[in-house]
Amino acid sequence: MLAQLFTSFFKSKPVDLALPNKMIDLIAVSEKVRNELKVKLGQAVSNPKSFYDFKGNFYLSDRGLTYPKDADKTAKFVFVDTLIENGQMAEVDWKEEEAEMRFAINQILRAKHYDFIVSQDTVFVDGEDTLDMITQINDKELALAGYSLQSVDINSDSYVFTIVPISQAEEVRQLLMKF
Numbered sequence: 001m002l003a004q005l006f007t008s009f010f011k012s013k014p015v016d017l018a019l020p021n022k023m024i025d026l027i028a029v030s031e032k033v034r035n036e037l038k039v040k041l042g043q044a045v046s047n048p049k050s051f052y053d054f055k056g057n058f059y060l061s062d063r064g065l066t067y068p069k070d071a072d073k074t075a076k077f078v079f080v081d082t083l084i085e086n087g088q089m090a091e092v093d094w095k096e097e098e099a100e101m102r103f104a105i106n107q108i109l110r111a112k113h114y115d116f117i118v119s120q121d122t123v124f125v126d127g128e129d130t131l132d133m134i135t136q137i138n139d140k141e142l143a144l145a146g147y148s149l150q151s152v153d154i155n156s157d158s159y160v161f162t163i164v165p166i167s168q169a170e171e172v173r174q175l176l177m178k179f
Helices: 002-009 018-027 031-046 071-085 098-111 130-145 166-177
Strands: 090-093 147-152 158-165
Touching (some): 018 158, 018 166
């Protein structure tokens, strides 16, 4: 989990944000979003309670997180929800329609100012597995244009992903696996 990953970096004072900052620098393309994430993640690790309302409910999204029970998940969801809010990450349901997946992928590509969008034409049959569709769009469209879709496991029935240049894909994949 991200909180555990960050905890390993925060054992000594001052807090070492080198690895989390590297992940942010690879995934977030705008300086504004990078700075926002760095501040929020530092806060999420040092004071996770600050992301919960007076009733103990996580306030960035409706994920059912509560404090103190989910304090160790706070940094991960601050990261994910901040990127989603800024269009640089997307979340699609496990049974999402292809058109909605393509829209989400193109939203990320536009937000990151990449010079490519995936086709908006549907090519899969109704009821096809969402993960298979995402994988095929990645392999047959994004990869050919030099991009790679990278996912984050949030232990739910949805898929959360971002898109990075293919040259950064393996490094980003390794970092995201540590969530």
